[in-house]
Amino acid sequence: MNQKTIRIGGASGYWGDASLATPQLLNGGKLDYIVYDYLAEITMSIMARARAADAEKGYAVDFVSAAMGHNLKTIAEQGVKVIANAGGVNPRACAAAIRELVTAQGLELKVATITGDDILARVSEFADKQEMFSGEPFPPEKQMASMNAYLGAFPIAEALNRGADIVVTGRCVDSAVTLGACIHSFEWGRDEFDKLAQGSLAGHILECGTQATGGNFTDWESVIDSLGEAGYPIAEISADASFTVTKPESTGGLVSIGTVAEQMLYEIGDPQAYLLPDVVCDFSEVELEQTGTNQVRVTGAKGHGAPDSYKVSATWADGFRAGHVWTMYGRDAANKARLFAEQVFARSERLATMLGLGSFSETSCEVIGVESHYGTASQVETAREVDVKIAVKHPSPKGVGIFLKEMIGLALTAPPGLTGFAGARAKPSPVVRLFSTLVPKDSIQIRVEMENASIELNDPTSAPEAHPEQHQVPPISPDDSMTEVALEQLAWARSGDKGDKANIGVIARKPDYVPWIAAALTEARVARLFAHFLAAGQSQPVERFYMPGPNAFNFLLHDVLGGGGIASLRSDPQGKGYSQLLLAEMIEIPSNLAADLS
Numbered sequence: 001m002n003q004k005t006i007r008i009g010g011a012s013g014y015w016g017d018a019s020l021a022t023p024q025l026l027n028g029g030k031l032d033y034i035v036y037d038y039l040a041e042i043t044m045s046i047m048a049r050a051r052a053a054d055a056e057k058g059y060a061v062d063f064v065s066a067a068m069g070h071n072l073k074t075i076a077e078q079g080v081k082v083i084a085n086a087g088g089v090n091p092r093a094c095a096a097a098i099r100e101l102v103t104a105q106g107l108e109l110k111v112a113t114i115t116g117d118d119i120l121a122r123v124s125e126f127a128d129k130q131e132m133f134s135g136e137p138f139p140p141e142k143q144m145a146s147m148n149a150y151l152g153a154f155p156i157a158e159a160l161n162r163g164a165d166i167v168v169t170g171r172c173v174d175s176a177v178t179l180g181a182c183i184h185s186f187e188w189g190r191d192e193f194d195k196l197a198q199g200s201l202a203g204h205i206l207e208c209g210t211q212a213t214g215g216n217f218t219d220w221e222s223v224i225d226s227l228g229e230a231g232y233p234i235a236e237i238s239a240d241a242s243f244t245v246t247k248p249e250s251t252g253g254l255v256s257i258g259t260v261a262e263q264m265l266y267e268i269g270d271p272q273a274y275l276l277p278d279v280v281c282d283f284s285e286v287e288l289e290q291t292g293t294n295q296v297r298v299t300g301a302k303g304h305g306a307p308d309s310y311k312v313s314a315t316w317a318d319g320f321r322a323g324h325v326w327t328m329y330g331r332d333a334a335n336k337a338r339l340f341a342e343q344v345f346a347r348s349e350r351l352a353t354m355l356g357l358g359s360f361s362e363t364s365c366e367v368i369g370v371e372s373h374y375g376t377a378s379q380v381e382t383a384r385e386v387d388v389k390i391a392v393k394h395p396s397p398k399g400v401g402i403f404l405k406e407m408i409g410l411a412l413t414a415p416p417g418l419t420g421f422a423g424a425r426a427k428p429s430p431v432v433r434l435f436s437t438l439v440p441k442d443s444i445q446i447r448v449e450m451e452n453a454s455i456e457l458n459d460p461t462s463a464p465e466a467h468p469e470q471h472q473v474p475p476i477s478p479d480d481s482m483t484e485v486a487l488e489q490l491a492w493a494r495s496g497d498k499g500d501k502a503n504i505g506v507i508a509r510k511p512d513y514v515p516w517i518a519a520a521l522t523e524a525r526v527a528r529l530f531a532h533f534l535a536a537g538q539s540q541p542v543e544r545f546y547m548p549g550p551n552a553f554n555f556l557l558h559d560v561l562g563g564g565g566i567a568s569l570r571s572d573p574q575g576k577g578y579s580q581l582l583l584a585e586m587i588e589i590p591s592n593l594a595a596d597l598s
Contacts, residue, residue, distance in 0.1 A: 003032075003239070006185045008178055010206030010233045011067065012036040012084070015043050017209055019066040021232045026074050028248030029234055032185070034075075035177040036063060036084035037207045041499070042565045044171065045315035045432045047088035048120070048146040058090030064097045068166075075165075076107045082166040083156055083177040089118055089146055092449070095168045112164035114155045116446035117171040119312065119439075120147040126312070129437040133499070133558075139316040139435050149310040149444050152277030153199075154190070155457050156180025159448045162455075171313075173276050175203025178235065186239045190460065193303025196279040198241030201286065201301045205245055205263050206233050211494075212245060212263040214253030216576075218492040218583065226252030231294075245296045255294040258492045258507070261550050264288075264298075265505025267496035269556050271547050272468050277310055277441075279303040280464040284471060285549035300549050305464035309438040316435060319361060320400045320428040321569060323391025324407060325368075329384060330417035334370045337388035340414045341365035344390055348406040352399045360403070362393040364562075364569035373572065374581060375532035391569040393431055400428035433567045434499045471546045473518040479590035487587050489597050490517060493579035500564040501556060502575030504582050508551040512593060517553065518546070520587040526555055529581065533570075535559035555582075 009025035011017075015038040025034055038060040051058030063086035068075075075082060087094040095113040102109045119126070126147075127138045148171035157180045159167045169177070182188060182199035190196075205212050212233040214223035223230075231251030237243040245260050247253060264283060268274050274281040282302040289297045328337040345363050353359065369386035371378035392403045404426055411418060446457040487493070487506070490513040495504040506521070508514045527534065527542040534541045534557065543556045561575055562568040572578075 003185045005236055005238050006032040006181065008033040008035055008181055008202070008206065008235050008237065010035055010209055012038055013207065013209030013211060014038065014040060015060050019062070021209065022067045022071045024248060024251065025232055025234070026071060026078065026080065028250065031078070031080050031234070033081045033083060033181045035181065035203070035206060036067065036086055037174045037177060038063065038084065038086045039088060039171060041313050041315060041434045042432060044089060044146040044148055044313070047090070048315070051090050056093050059088040059094035060086035064094065064101065068098055068101060072101055072105055072107055072109070076109055081160065081181065083180060084167070085169045085172050085177060087113065087168045087170045089148070089170065091115055091168050091170045098166060098168065109165040110163050110450060111166045111168065112159035112162065112448060112450040114151065114159065114167065114169040114172070114446065114448060116444055117148045117151050119149060119444070120144060123147055126437070126439060129439070132311070132436050132438055133501070139314070139433070143316045143318065145315045145317055145432060147312060147314040149312045149439060150277060151310070151446060152176055152459065153179035153183055154278065154459065155446050155448055157183035158455070158457060159450060160184035162448065162450055164450055174207040175200045175276065178203030178206055179278065182237055182241070190278070190306070193279050193305060194301070195241040197281040197301040197303035198243065199237065200276055200279060200281055201264065201283060201298065202235040202237055202243045205260060205298070206235055208263060208266065209233065210253060211266065212259055213247050213255055214259055216494065217254070217259050217262065218488065218579070219258060223252070223254045228252065242297065242299045244291065245298060246294055255296055257288045257290055257296055260288055260296045260298065261507040261552065262492050262494035262505065264550065265503070265507065265552060265554055266494050267498055268503060268554060269498070269501070271545050271554050272470070275307055275311070277307065277459065279306050282468060284547040287549050304468065306462045307464055308461040309440055310444055312437050312439050314435040315432050317430045318433045318567065319393055319395045319431045320397045321391060321393045321431045322400045322404055322426045322428045323364070323389055323569065324420070324422070324426050325387050325389045326418055326420045327385070327387050328417050329386070331384065332382060333384055333386045333417060334367050334382055336415040336417060337367050337386050338365060340410070340418065341388060341390045344403070344407045344410050345392070347410060348403040351406060352394070352402045355402070357394070357396055357399045357402070360392045360394050360399065362569060364389070364391045366571050368571065373577065375529070377529060377581070377584070389571055393569065397428035429566070431567050432565065433563065434565065436499060471548050473546050474515045476515040476519050479592065481591040482588050483591045483594045484586040484588050485594055485597060486583065487517070487585050488583040490587060490589070491583070493583050495575050495578035497561055497564055497574040500559050500561050502560050502578055503557070504555040504579050506553045506555070506582065511551050513589070514551050516587060516589045516593070521553065521585070526582070529585065530557055530560060530578070533560045
């Protein structure tokens with residue numbers, strides 16, 4: 001099969017995305033493929049607990065019931081291929097459930113399953129591994145919840161080559177569901193690295209659904225009126241790997257250079273070495289062109305070989321946590337809220353110690369309403385109404401239970417103005433931590449299963465090329481007349497997380513702004529701005545990468561999320577709002593540039 005172009009719709013950005021995506025794309029997309037991304041690290045641990053309770057669970061059940069259930073007939077009529085990592089930790093059970101639907105509806109659709117990523121049963125073989133970022137030792141085996149290798153796109157392509165209409169995978173990299181369709185359609189080889197990088201970038205744009213079509217967009221005022229009906233993203237990809245991002249006609253949202261650029265920089269590290277199983281991607285010279293209304297052409301991604309290892313993400317249980325959000329109002333509300341939290345921590349820890357349970361491993365008090373997220377950049381010292389989030393971690397659920405009971409008990413002895421909305425007392429829940437490492441590709445056995453046949457695949461190893469030379473920022477030429485403006489007037493920005501790291505992508509609205517943004521936003525300045533979040537003692541807590549193609553910078557913040565995900569007690573454990581903090585910073589630019597700002 002070697003088509004000139006294919007159209008791929010991205011119908012899911014996470015487990016819980018809107019159910020209207022599939023019918024919307026089928027009604028207006030004119031598609032060859034629909035792809036679904038359901039998996040995050042924490043999602044895997046949730047699915048692992050579901051499988052432990054019921055051997056037939058452990059996958060995204062709403063993929064079967066909502067995305068496929070009412071849409072299979074249309075999918076079959078239109079000849080659209082479906083690729084989804086909805087299998088989670090139980091792809092065979094997910095595929096079996098879909099086959100039951102196919103049979104019940106009298107359809108002729110072939111369902112393939114990709115397995116081999118789940119290596120939890122082999123955990124002892126990898127106990128000598130260290131965490132790939134921190135160097136920490138392997139977690140206690142008995143506390144492991146899930147352990148999965150991030151597979152690539154070639155097994156998906158093989159399933160399509162064998163006639164699959166629906167491909168269900170376990171853990172693969174998010175972009176592989178798109179790249180697999182490209183490899184199958186265009187017969188790309190394993191050594192066509194630039195094409196593989198472009199196809200991976202197309203998948204990266206699609207993988208978060210409406211975040212590429214106006215969701216989470218810096219200029220949210222320009223799209224807010226239509227976001228409720230936002231169109232899901234479509235990539236029209238050519239055999240040469242160039243592609244155009246668009247969305248179904250008569251849908252809301254926006255596809256622009258800004259929306260696409262923000263998604264491109266979302267949750268990446270070094271943009272010249274974005275490591276995927278099939279290719280080491282270099283996005284630093286990608287060019288974005290607005291070719292029409294809601295149409296952005298994307299070119300210029302490069303590939304520098306392929307890694308010889310798979311990234312493996314394991315989740316493991318490390319104690320328990322719980323918390324509650326109260327509202328406090330009245331005179332000096334913020335101070336009253338902090339004093340109430342201090343009393344709760346002191347009393348509950350005293351009781352836990354008396355009962356032989358020991359101290360809390362961590363406590364957290366965040367007062368929302370006095371710009372606590374802004375740290376030293378806060379411009380609000382007091383308020384008459386705040387929310388206060390109080391939370392703890394403890395090795396035992398009993399220790400957390402004591403905190404919850406004493407917190408409620410102290411409500412009657414709190415300063416005046418304490419209230420809240422809750423239907424029931426919170427319960428202790430597991431603290432799930434992420435452990436990432438690398439394993440050789442030849443240690444993972446991949447299978448493509450379809451009908452009654454099964455084929456084993458090996459992913460050939462290769463060595464990535466040397467890291468390309470870093471790009472240099474154009475120098476500034478100071479003007480006699482300078483002024484300060486907010487970064488948001490000069491740039492778009494988007495932030496996200498990977499484990500305990502966060503990234504903030506900053507894209508200049510015009511090339512002329514690049515040197516001035518670079519001069520102002522040094523690594524040291526960004527580290528000072530986020531000092532209240534960053535773990536102490538780091539020699540290089542912030543790295544900055546320049547991307548001349550999209551006129552962008554990517555800031556990578558290390559150990560900044562308090563553990564990240566549900567291992568964190570933070571109100572923003574995934575750094576989703578960090579871009580908002582950075583966009584408020586003042587940047588010095590020549591007055592003649594400022595005069596052009598709207």
